[in-house]
Amino acid sequence: DTSVNKAHMEAAPRYYNDTLMYYSSLRTDKIEYYNIREEKQKPKTRKLYWAKKNFEDWVFYKPFEGPFNSDEHHIANGTFSIDSTKFYCTICKTNEDYKTVCQIYVSKKGENGQWSNPEKIEAGGVNIPGYNSTQPTVGTEPKKGYEVLYFASNREGGKGGYDIYYTIYDERKETYKKAKSVGSKINTPGDEITPYYDNNNKTLYFSSNAWPGLGGFDIFKTTGQVNRFLKPVNIGYPLNSSYDDVYYTISNSPEKGFLVSNRPGGVALKNETCCDDIYEFTMLEFIKIVVEGTVFESKDSSDIKLTSGFETAAKDSLAISSDTLARADTTNGAVREIRENDTPLKGTTVSLLLVDPETGENMFLTKTTTNDNGQYFFELQQGNNYKIRFQKEGYYDKELTVSTEDIMQSDTIHMNTLYLKGVPKTPIIIKNIYYPFDKA
Numbered sequence: 001d002t003s004v005n006k007a008h009m010e011a012a013p014r015y016y017n018d019t020l021m022y023y024s025s026l027r028t029d030k031i032e033y034y035n036i037r038e039e040k041q042k043p044k045t046r047k048l049y050w051a052k053k054n055f056e057d058w059v060f061y062k063p064f065e066g067p068f069n070s071d072e073h074h075i076a077n078g079t080f081s082i083d084s085t086k087f088y089c090t091i092c093k094t095n096e097d098y099k100t101v102c103q104i105y106v107s108k109k110g111e112n113g114q115w116s117n118p119e120k121i122e123a124g125g126v127n128i129p130g131y132n133s134t135q136p137t138v139g140t141e142p143k144k145g146y147e148v149l150y151f152a153s154n155r156e157g158g159k160g161g162y163d164i165y166y167t168i169y170d171e172r173k174e175t176y177k178k179a180k181s182v183g184s185k186i187n188t189p190g191d192e193i194t195p196y197y198d199n200n201n202k203t204l205y206f207s208s209n210a211w212p213g214l215g216g217f218d219i220f221k222t223t224g225q226v227n228r229f230l231k232p233v234n235i236g237y238p239l240n241s242s243y244d245d246v247y248y249t250i251s252n253s254p255e256k257g258f259l260v261s262n263r264p265g266g267v268a269l270k271n272e273t274c275c276d277d278i279y280e281f282t283m284l285e286f287i288k289i290v291v292e293g294t295v296f297e298s299k300d301s302s303d304i305k306l307t308s309g310f311e312t313a314a315k316d317s318l319a320i321s322s323d324t325l326a327r328a329d330t331t332n333g334a335v336r337e338i339r340e341n342d343t344p345l346k347g348t349t350v351s352l353l354l355v356d357p358e359t360g361e362n363m364f365l366t367k368t369t370t371n372d373n374g375q376y377f378f379e380l381q382q383g384n385n386y387k388i389r390f391q392k393e394g395y396y397d398k399e400l401t402v403s404t405e406d407i408m409q410s411d412t413i414h415m416n417t418l419y420l421k422g423v424p425k426t427p428i429i430i431k432n433i434y435y436p437f438d439k440a
Contacts, residue, residue: 003060004051005277007269011046012077012135012194013258013278015251019053021258022064023278024076029269046074048089058280066115067107074100077135081147082199085109088136088149089118102134103127104151124167124176131155132162139197139204141168141226142364148226150182150195150204163187164195164206166226183227193217194246194260201254201381202354202365204229207246215242219259223354223381228363230356239281243273255286289380289404293415295345295370295390297422344374345420348392352378355385355401362387380404380413388415395420 004010008026015021026046048064068075068089077090085108092102104126105118120127126149127133133153141148147169152162164186167179181187182204190210197204202225207217211232218240220232234240235248243263250257259279266277348370353362370376380386382404390398398420402413 002267004058005267007267007275009276010278011260011276012079012247013260014079014249015258016050018251018253020061021051021058022048022078023051024048024078029267042071045069045071046076046092048075048078058278067117068115074102079136079138081138082140086147087115087118088138090134090136091118091120092134101130102132104133104136104149121176125179126151126167126176128153128155133165135194137195137197139199139202139225142366144171146171148197149176150197152193152195153179159184159187160189160191160210162191162193164192164204168226180227182229185229186222186232191217194248196247196249198250198254201379203381205235205248206232207244207248208232214240216244216262217246219245219248223365223384224363225365230354230363231358244276246276247278254288255283257281286410287382287407288410289382289407289413290377291380291386291388291402291413291415292375292377293388293400294417295348295350295374295376296417296419297343297345297395298419299343342419344370344372345392345395346370346372346374348374348376348390348395348420350376350378351389351391353387353389355387357385382407390418390420392420395422 004023006025006027007029010023010025013021013023024046026044027049028044047069050061050064051058052061063069064078068078074092075089076092079088080086081088087107087109089105089107090102091105092100094100103120105120107115107118109115131154133151133155135152137150139148139150140146148166149169150164150166153165154162158181164182165179166182168177170177186192186204186206188208188210190208192206192208195204195206201223203221203223205219205221207219209217211218211220211234213234214237219235221235222229222232224230239245239248239259241261241263243261245259245261245263247260248257257280259281260276261279262273262276264272266275269275349367350370351367352365354365355362366378368376368378378388380402385401385403385405388400388402398418400415400418402415
């Protein structure tokens, strides 16, 4: 809709809900001329705006509320924290050398519901004088659930022009830790920009002009968090084109999303590929995979033998879905039919780990606890190998494996019931072992 897309560049669309989105724009259909050395002339600035859904179309709604938009500087790349108590954005100002420098600011929501004036993040080296820090997006880290702020920067010491960095917000100290690169699995000698982190699926989307693609900036995705990620994958045509495709983001329903592109067919100013516009997409063949199972307490030893204090069991039982067989490794565990008097293990910690196909390393993704019925549930992505780890105080740890590599349509994987064996409460007495003198 031309009430949203103007002749100049639109950027950073984000869903607020199913019927509201916000984005940044210059909102003009003409070339704006001004003398940068003439103080009385104030150039038009990019600001944040709302758009709303009108049946199937998005239409311009109103300027973004709060202490954000200004005639003195550009503002873009707005994003809310996971708990919606902070709002991050990029503010770009012209310095004394007439160079525009962009840095990341944060606004906090008060008890009265009002937003504070955005303040530049001073801690952690998020912003470095003379360099751009921009395009913030938010996730969480696996150990304490602290907020992770990912962003793009062209600072010295990176692999290329723009690299992607992260900083962790220490909630206890209320400060940002030292910003670090997400690593060489993502950053290249080229440019990596417009990161977007899907915290539900622990997936980082970004655009790059150096990873193999169709041309210009292509959109890539990788699963992981903080600085541990899988090798990025190009999300492919038609979301990617031979032009610049950036600012990928998804809605609460992952089959819908936005991207920004200068591909032909947009609202043009100088030529048909001069300026970026916002596009919405719907995936017609989105694959949704979930895994579910139940954990019970093992009350007998009919299916478990104790050998030197370690449990062993059938190692290659099968977890059966409606269309797919997923391998379940029940080392140190047991799987059998539910019995009438079996007790569900409420409060078991169930962790989901992603197996890196290149290194074989396990990357923690998320965790949950079993409910009153001993049940657990995770969403998975197609084409990966996972491990599910079970831990509860007073019981032996267990681990299952499940693969989605061969799943080609939406499916639910029903894992066979898992039984956890309690650690013996009576001490194990090891009798004295005698060795000949000077032979031990």
